[in-house]
Amino acid sequence: MNVHDSERLSGMLEDAGYVRAAKDHDPDVVVFNTCAVRENADNRLYGNLGRLRPAKQEHPGMQIAVGGCLAQKDRSEIVRRAPWVDVVFGTHNLGSLPTLLERARHNDEAEVEILESLETFPSTLPARRESAYSGWVSVSVGCNNTCTFCIVPALRGKEKDRRPGDVLAEVQALADEGVLEVTLLGQNVNAYGVEFGDRLAFGKLLRSCGEIDGLERVRFTSPHPRDFTDDVIEAMAETPNVCHQLHMPLQSGSDRVLKAMRRSYRSDRYLNILSKVREAMPDASITTDLIVGFPGETEEDFEATLDVVRRARFSTAFTFQYSKRPGTPAAELPDQLPKEVVQERYERLVAVQNEMSWELNKGLVGQDVELLVAEGEGRKDVETRRLSGRARDGRLVHFHPGGAIDREIRPGDIVRTTITRGAPHHLVADGELSAHRRTKAGDRWEEGRRPKTSGTSLGLPTFGAPAAPPATEQGCGC
Ligand code: SF4
Numbered sequence: 001m002n003v004h005d006s007e008r009l010s011g012m013l014e015d016a017g018y019v020r021a022a023k024d025h026d027p028d029v030v031v032f033n034t035c036a037v038r039e040n041a042d043n044r045l046y047g048n049l050g051r052l053r054p055a056k057q058e059h060p061g062m063q064i065a066v067g068g069c070l071a072q073k074d075r076s077e078i079v080r081r082a083p084w085v086d087v088v089f090g091t092h093n094l095g096s097l098p099t100l101l102e103r104a105r106h107n108d109e110a111e112v113e114i115l116e117s118l119e120t121f122p123s124t125l126p127a128r129r130e131s132a133y134s135g136w137v138s139v140s141v142g143c144n145n146t147c148t149f150c151i152v153p154a155l156r157g158k159e160k161d162r163r164p165g166d167v168l169a170e171v172q173a174l175a176d177e178g179v180l181e182v183t184l185l186g187q188n189v190n191a192y193g194v195e196f197g198d199r200l201a202f203g204k205l206l207r208s209c210g211e212i213d214g215l216e217r218v219r220f221t222s223p224h225p226r227d228f229t230d231d232v233i234e235a236m237a238e239t240p241n242v243c244h245q246l247h248m249p250l251q252s253g254s255d256r257v258l259k260a261m262r263r264s265y266r267s268d269r270y271l272n273i274l275s276k277v278r279e280a281m282p283d284a285s286i287t288t289d290l291i292v293g294f295p296g297e298t299e300e301d302f303e304a305t306l307d308v309v310r311r312a313r314f315s316t317a318f319t320f321q322y323s324k325r326p327g328t329p330a331a332e333l334p335d336q337l338p339k340e341v342v343q344e345r346y347e348r349l350v351a352v353q354n355e356m357s358w359e360l361n362k363g364l365v366g367q368d369v370e371l372l373v374a375e376g377e378g379r380k381d382v383e384t385r386r387l388s389g390r391a392r393d394g395r396l397v398h399f400h401p402g403g404a405i406d407r408e409i410r411p412g413d414i415v416r417t418t419i420t421r422g423a424p425h426h427l428v429a430d431g432e433l434s435a436h437r438r439t440k441a442g443d444r445w446e447e448g449r450r451p452k453t454s455g456t457s458l459g460l461p462t463f464g465a466p467a468a469p470p471a472t473e474q475g476c477g478c
Pocket of ligand 1: 143144145146147150151152153187188224
């Protein structure tokens with residue numbers, strides 16, 4: 001979500017006349033879009049600001065802005081600790097950045113503006129997209145849940161749903177620009193519709209994405225097990241361009257810990273959803289998030305997590321060691337666990353999951369896969385003379401670029417190949433390609449063009465094929 005917010009900040013600044021600083025040039029404006037979810041976010045921010053101070057002293061007129069979750073949390077504390085910062089803006093007023101920069105320049109003093117609720121849905125702001133072939137589209141912001149470890153509700157506020165017509169118009173605009181894949185974004189995508197009274201809205205949205213010409217892959221993140229309904233599984237299985245990939249946070253396999261986390265589902269419900277997903281889509285790749293060492297977690301609780309992880313057969317899991325987030329209820333809980341206990345459990349969990357990921361990946365050897373060629377996903381590609389891409393189920397595949405190639409293969413093109421080896425965290429396809437399709441996204445990538453969406457705010461909450469707003473490189477959208 002923060003990455004997508006950064007695309008909006010870039011889009012707004014470009015619309016206000018700013019241009020991207022060349023790599024070897026000192027920028028006139030530096031914007032930090034901060035995240036408060038990861039540990040030590042504040043140390044890293046103040047460290048970065050400290051490192052930037054000499055550059056600012058040597059470059060009169062340079063401006064530094066800090067936005068995002070940490071700014072929403074720390075507010076004027078930021079300019080108290082780093083008085084060389086010019087602008088502080090929060091999660092609810094991204095759109096104010098150009099004005100605040102202008103005002104700080106004019107008044108020659110720091111501007112701090114934090115709002116308590118959303119000023120305008122962020123997707124009504126322009127966005128300068130980073131990828132020519134893959135795009136984020138927000139369906140909602142904020143969250144109505146109260147998971148005790150999570151700072152999001154405090155910093156992003158209550159859930160605000162975007163109108164389906166607006167979401168679909170943005171998806172259409174991206175598809176018109178050649179984008180092949182969209183990921184629908186929300187803190188809890190399955191709750192989508194709660195604001196306008198349609199609990200089945202998310203499944204309908206997936207089906208409507210299926211009607212958008214040129215759109216080949218639809219993903220979403222993240223669903224909450226409590227709100228996961230059968231109609232979403234049906235929509236996933238029955239809509240050809242919706243990928244058979246599900247990222248659904250489990251967090252813990254212990255019902256006692258789930259209760260303490262205020263996660264209102266239990267492990268049997270979670271596993272039951274996975275069974276239904278696999279029944280409808282036997283090829284589904286399922287991934288998750290896990291927290292180890294939540295306050296009060298016993299060895300028995302941890303064993304329950306290992307047990308669910310083995311039964312769930314996740315393709316991969318994002319595993320986190322619990323650490324306190326000031327301002328969250330869990331930070332105040334007794335029985336915070338010693339670091340060495342958390343570390344030891346974390347290593348055991350990672351070992352179990354790695355073994356599972358590897359076993360599942362080895363089972364894919366010999367399978368024919370369609371890959372969307374990606375940029376920057378294979379660190380060793382130059383050395384191994386391979387390229388990389390994502391399969392429809394989201395798996396990363398490093399492939400040999402030989403065989404049925406139609407001229408050069410570019411990021412954004414589609415290839416077909418056969419898996420020859422499974423590693424714990426990726427797949428390898430070292431045979432010849434059976435197909436290569438050049439795409440508009442690949443052409444755009446080659447020309448150095450990226451989609452620019454101008455923000456969409458159209459129509460009433462309805463479903464169906466949307467009227468497409470124009471989205472151009474200059475961004476005159478709708
Ligand atoms: S559902 Fe996700 S965003 Fe919402 S409170 Fe829980 S962890 Fe945070």
